[in-house]
Amino acid sequence: MYINIKLKSVSTNWLCGAVAMAISVTVVPMAIAGPYDFGSTPTAEEIAAIDIDVMPDGRGLPSGSGGHAAGKEVYAAKCMACHGADFAGVAGTGGAALLGGRGSLDSGKPKKTVESYWPYASTVFDYVKRAMPFNAPGSLSDDEIYSVVAYLLGEANIIDKTATLDAKSLPEVEMPNQDGFISDPRPDVFNYD
Amino acid sequence: MSSTDKEYEQKMQSTIQGMIDAEQKALRKRRRQSEEAEACECKDGMFPSSRSDETDLTTRRKFLAGAAAVGASAMTSSAARAAVPAGSIDYPVQDDPTKVQGRLTSDDDGYGSRSQFEDAIRTRFPTATRESSWTMTPLDDSSGIITPSGLHFERHHGGIPNINPATHSLILHGMVNGAKKYSMEDLKRFPSVSRFHFIECSGNGLTEWRQPTLKTVQGTHGLTSTSEWTGVPLSTLLREVGVQDGAAWILAEGADAAVMTRSVPLDKAWDDAMVVYAQNGEALRPEQGYPLRLLLPGFEGNTHIKWLRRLEISDKPFMTREETSKYTDLLQGGKARQFSFTMEAKSVITFPSGEMKLPGSGFYEVSGLAWSGRGRVKRVEVSADGGNTWQLAELQNPVMPVCHTRFRFPWQWDGKPAVLQSRCQDETGYVQPTIKELVQARGLDGGKYGSIYHLNGIQSWAVAANGEVSNVHQY
Numbered sequence: 001m002y003i004n005i006k007l008k009s010v011s012t013n014w015l016c017g018a019v020a021m022a023i024s025v026t027v028v029p030m031a032i033a034g035p036y037d038f039g040s041t042p043t044a045e046e047i048a049a050i051d052i053d054v055m056p057d058g059r060g061l062p063s064g065s066g067g068h069a070a071g072k073e074v075y076a077a078k079c080m081a082c083h084g085a086d087f088a089g090v091a092g093t094g095g096a097a098l099l100g101g102r103g104s105l106d107s108g109k110p111k112k113t114v115e116s117y118w119p120y121a122s123t124v125f126d127y128v129k130r131a132m133p134f135n136a137p138g139s140l141s142d143d144e145i146y147s148v149v150a151y152l153l154g155e156a157n158i159i160d161k162t163a164t165l166d167a168k169s170l171p172e173v174e175m176p177n178q179d180g181f182i183s184d185p186r187p188d189v190f191n192y193d
Numbered sequence: 194m195s196s197t198d199k200e201y202e203q204k205m206q207s208t209i210q211g212m213i214d215a216e217q218k219a220l221r222k223r224r225r226q227s228e229e230a231e232a233c234e235c236k237d238g239m240f241p242s243s244r245s246d247e248t249d250l251t252t253r254r255k256f257l258a259g260a261a262a263v264g265a266s267a268m269t270s271s272a273a274r275a276a277v278p279a280g281s282i283d284y285p286v287q288d289d290p291t292k293v294q295g296r297l298t299s300d301d302d303g304y305g306s307r308s309q310f311e312d313a314i315r316t317r318f319p320t321a322t323r324e325s326s327w328t329m330t331p332l333d334d335s336s337g338i339i340t341p342s343g344l345h346f347e348r349h350h351g352g353i354p355n356i357n358p359a360t361h362s363l364i365l366h367g368m369v370n371g372a373k374k375y376s377m378e379d380l381k382r383f384p385s386v387s388r389f390h391f392i393e394c395s396g397n398g399l400t401e402w403r404q405p406t407l408k409t410v411q412g413t414h415g416l417t418s419t420s421e422w423t424g425v426p427l428s429t430l431l432r433e434v435g436v437q438d439g440a441a442w443i444l445a446e447g448a449d450a451a452v453m454t455r456s457v458p459l460d461k462a463w464d465d466a467m468v469v470y471a472q473n474g475e476a477l478r479p480e481q482g483y484p485l486r487l488l489l490p491g492f493e494g495n496t497h498i499k500w501l502r503r504l505e506i507s508d509k510p511f512m513t514r515e516e517t518s519k520y521t522d523l524l525q526g527g528k529a530r531q532f533s534f535t536m537e538a539k540s541v542i543t544f545p546s547g548e549m550k551l552p553g554s555g556f557y558e559v560s561g562l563a564w565s566g567r568g569r570v571k572r573v574e575v576s577a578d579g580g581n582t583w584q585l586a587e588l589q590n591p592v593m594p595v596c597h598t599r600f601r602f603p604w605q606w607d608g609k610p611a612v613l614q615s616r617c618q619d620e621t622g623y624v625q626p627t628i629k630e631l632v633q634a635r636g637l638d639g640g641k642y643g644s645i646y647h648l649n650g651i652q653s654w655a656v657a658a659n660g661e662v663s664n665v666h667q668y
Contacts, residue, residue, distance in 0.1 A: 035433055038382050042364050042374035050364065050503050053444055053454065056512050094321035106527030110638055112518065117529075120512050127514040130452035134324070137351065137450045181521065184533040186647075188634040191624035 054126040058171030061125065064142035065166035071151025074144045078133045087113075087155065095134070099156050102176055115156035119181055121173035124149050146170070212400065215319040216412050220548055278312035280343055315344055316411060324352040324450070327394070329415025332543045332562065338389070338589070338597040340418035342473050346494075347480045348394050348416070351450030354500055358476075358484035361448070363468065367506035370435030377484050380470065383425040388467070388490070389596045391564045393417035393536045395493035395520060395646040402628065402637060402644050405653075405664040410546035413652060413664060417539075417564065419597035420481075422488050424469030427462045427504075436506055444511045445487045448502040455496045456510035457489060461534075465490050468501060490595040491566030492534040493646070495520055522646050525636025536566035538625050539649035540573055540600070540617035551660035554608030559586075562597045565619035569593070572618050573600040579612035579653065579667045580627075586615065594620075611656045612667050627651050629668040 054060040075083075082095025089097040101111025110116075114124055129145050131137050140148070146165045154161040159173055277283040282301065287293050315328035327348040330340055340346075347353075358377045366372035397416035400406035407413050436459070443462050447453040457466070467488040470477060477483040482499025489496050495515055510516065510532070522530040540563035545551055559577075563570045569592050574583035589599040600615065616625045628650030638644050653667040 033432075034429065036383060036429075037433070038379040039373045039375040039433075042366065042372050046374065047364060047366050047372060050446070051366070051505065052452070053446070053505065053511050053513070055507070055509060057509070092321055094325055105523060105529075106525075110523055110527075112523070114518075117518060119517055123512050123514055123517050126454075126511075127518075130454070131351065131450070131514075134322075134351075137452070180527065180529055181517075181531040182528050184530050184535070186530075186533065186535065186537060187623055189626035189630045191626060191630075192622040193618075193624065 052126075052129055054122045054129070056120040056122045056171065058122065058167055061122070061167035061170060062142040063167060064146055065164050066143050066145070066147025067150050067164045068147075068154040068161045070143070071147035071149070071154070074140070074148040075151050078136075078140070078144075079148065082134060087152075093134075098152060102156075105177065105180065114152060115158065115176065117177050117180070119175055119178045121149065121153060121158075121170055121175060124152065125170060212319060213406065216316075216407050216409065220408060277309040278307075279314050280307050281309040281311065282306050283309055313344065315346065316415075325350045327396075327416065329411050330418045332410045332415055332417075332541070333546050333549070335543055335562070338419050338562070338599050339473065340420060340597075342420065342475070342478045342481070345392075345418040345420060345472075345478065345481055346394065346416045348396075348494060349449070349451075349480070350453055353479050354449045355479060356448060356484060356500060361484050361502070363485060363501055363504065365430060365434045365504045365506070367444075367504075368437040368440040368508065369506050370437065373430070373434050375430075377470065380425055380468065380485070383429055385423055386426055386467065387421055387423040387471075388488075389419060389421050389593045390488065390490045391417055391419040391536075391595065391597045392488075392494045392497055393539075393564070393566075395495065395533075395536065398648040398650075399645045401650075401652075401664075402632065402648055405666050408547045408664055410541060410543050410652075413547070414541045416494070417562075417597070419564075420472045421474065422467065422469040423471035424467045424485075424488065427466035427468055427487075428464075430468065430504075431462060431506075434506075439508050440506045442507050442510045444503070444505040444507060444513075445496070445498040445501060446503040446505070447482070447498045447500040449500050453495075453498055453500075453515065454511065454513040455498060455515055456513065456532075457487075457492075457496060458532075458534075459506070461489055461492065489534075491536055491568075493520065493536055496534060520646060522635065522644060523638035525638070533647060536564075537647070537649045538565035538567065538570070538617050538619040538623050539563070540570075540615045540625055541652045542575070542613050542615050542654055545613070545656065545662045546654055547662055547664045549662045551606065551656060551662070553660065554606050557604045557606055559602040559604045559613060561586075561600055561615050563588075563600055563615070563617035564595070564597050565617070565621075565623070566595060567623065568595065568620040570598040570617050571620050571622075573598070574616050575600075575602040575604075576614045576616075577604060577606075577611050580614055580651070583616070606656070608658060610658050612665065613654045613656060613662075614651050614667070616651050625649060625651055627668045628666060 082090050082093040083098050084090045087097065087099035089095045097113050099113055099115045101113045101116035104111045104116060118124065125145055128148060150163060150165040153159045153173060158175060284296055313331040313334035315330060317326055317328045320326040328346060330344050330346045361377055363375045394416035398413055401413055441459050443457045443459055445455055445457055468485055469488045470485050472478060472481055477486060485501045487498045487501050516531065522533050524530065540561060542559055542561035544560045559575055563573045573586040573588060575586045576583045586600040586602040592598050618624045631650050635644055653665050655663050655665040
């Protein structure tokens with residue numbers, strides 16, 4: 001089977017080469033355009049196992065849900081050591097400040113946090129699911145992630161502390177800096193000659 | 194000053210201080226080395242080379258080796274067994290290599306290493322964790338345009354995974370006619386291409402916005418490296434899976450502990466993106482994404498996803514943490530630029546550069562690197578008077594698109610204080626700006642060091658009357 005394809009490809013190649021030679025002096029063999037059909041078709045399970053991303057409109061969010069009270073427990077047990085009881089980050093751990101800084105972006109001393117800077121709640125879910133806790137990435141259940149996101153956003157007064165987050169409610173969250181981003185206009189210095 | 198302001202200033206000062214301290218530690222070692230070298234009158238004094246993490250024994254052995262080279266036979270076996278620089282093996286040094294046979298062929302088990310007398314190394318930026326950290330390429334010791342694979346700068350967010358290529362695969366799915374899973378063997382069957390490209394982290398120079406901070410060109414510019422990359426054009430794989438109408442973005446995802454992700458415009462994927470498995474003639478280094486990484490010529494380094502495991506085709510960007518919280522450019526006024534992918538034209542003089550010392554007036558070949566994410570470097574100019582007058586530098590062929598380009602400039606130093614600068618122009622006509630022009634256009638977002646990403650301003654090196662070279666800001 002493999003040999004057959006190969007032989008076919010080679011002969012196509014020669015043909016194309018001959019045509020090219022006839023109309024110009026080019027001796028570069030023309031590429032075979034494919035399709036090559038290498039690889040296999042991944043199963044739905046294989047894709048699902050790594051397709052963990054979540055988009056701002058909620059695509060990719062798993063089933064499950066979580067709220068503030070459960071999130072407080074997750075945070076205390078699995079986040080606080082690095083991100084602090086005050087959410088300001090613990091020096092020496094690399095854990096960033098997660099909350100605070102709202103309204104500081106144009107102050108000349110901006111404090112970029114989930115609360116002050118992140119435009120979408122989906123990013124918090126997505127990032128915590130893929131990369132946190134730093135010492136055990138990917139170890140939280142989806143319910144735990146919904147909970148800890150609800151806790152963080154609740155403490156930031158972005159959502160109500162009684163709110164439950166799930167695949168339907170999370171994309172509806174409006175982050176304070178959701179309109180804070182513009183596209184790249186560069187070049188922005190014009191010394192052309 | 195309010196108390197939060199004070200707290201902010203203190204935090205900012207202590208971070209910068211930590212960085213300066215780390216560089217100083219490395220420099221103290223270098224200086225000791227260069228003093229010894231000067232004492233033995235070898236020219237190493239001009240090219241500081243001994244770096245951090247070296248034992249005193251190494252320094253001493255190197256000194257002894259220098260002495261041996263001028264005739265003394267001081268090499269002892271204990272000195273020869275001293276620790277040697279990373280990437281080298283401690284082989285015995287013959288008093289007179291013409292009078293005894295050298296080491297046996299294939300004594301290295303078939304994979305060579307550099308000389309134990311070469312000690313240029315990547316240095317790590319002192320971030321809080323070593324999992325999320327970066328190292329910088331020693332550009333001050335660089336020649337030509339290629340970065341040795343072992344000296345290619347690194348940026349990791351979750352350490353360096355060790356991946357068995359036999360079990361690694363790349364899955365393409367999403368808005369495609371047929372999802373595909375490729376093993377490394379599958380990928381290597383596709384028609385391949387090799388291209389020379391630089392990769393630069395958009396954080397390169399982040400300490401230099403407000404004031405000259407780090408001392409060496411490794412510290413100010415070491416987050417750029419050039420390799421020959423070999424792999425499959427991403428367009429080939431897109432044709433295989435069949436991209437559906439309405440698709441506009443691709444999520445690229447790595448198989449590291451950060452499960453690193455960036456959204457890439459589909460146009461870029463069709464244009465010149467590659468999935469690469471080889472670097473400089475051999476398999477990728479683990480630190481560079483072994484066994485597979487994305488290569489997006491001219492885009493900021495973070496987008497060249499390493500340990501690539503998944504490409505999801507979609508209609509919208511995914512808004513991952515690395516393209517919202519990070520790698521966005523906060524401007525004066527509080528808005529931030531997003532998806533600022535392109536690395537704009539930039540150049541830097543690598544010799545002479547910070548912390549070197551010129552032994553006296555006379556001829557020097559000024560040399561450096563220029564590059565642009567928008568194509569070829571068209572010209573490089575050098576100024577020895579702080580930007581008052583400029584002269585064309587010579588470009589070393591080949592000048593390749595989106596690749597480091599080596600420039601050279603013959604300079605007769607009169608021994609008076611001078612300020613050396615280089616500025617380049619790329620094939621679009623864009624001319625590298627001054628740091629001041631960039632600050633005027635974007636403001637200093639007030640972050641720890643000013644802005645963070647995309648500093649491509651002109652670098653200035655002051656040469657003092659005594660020959661000492663230092664990092665300065667001069668517009």
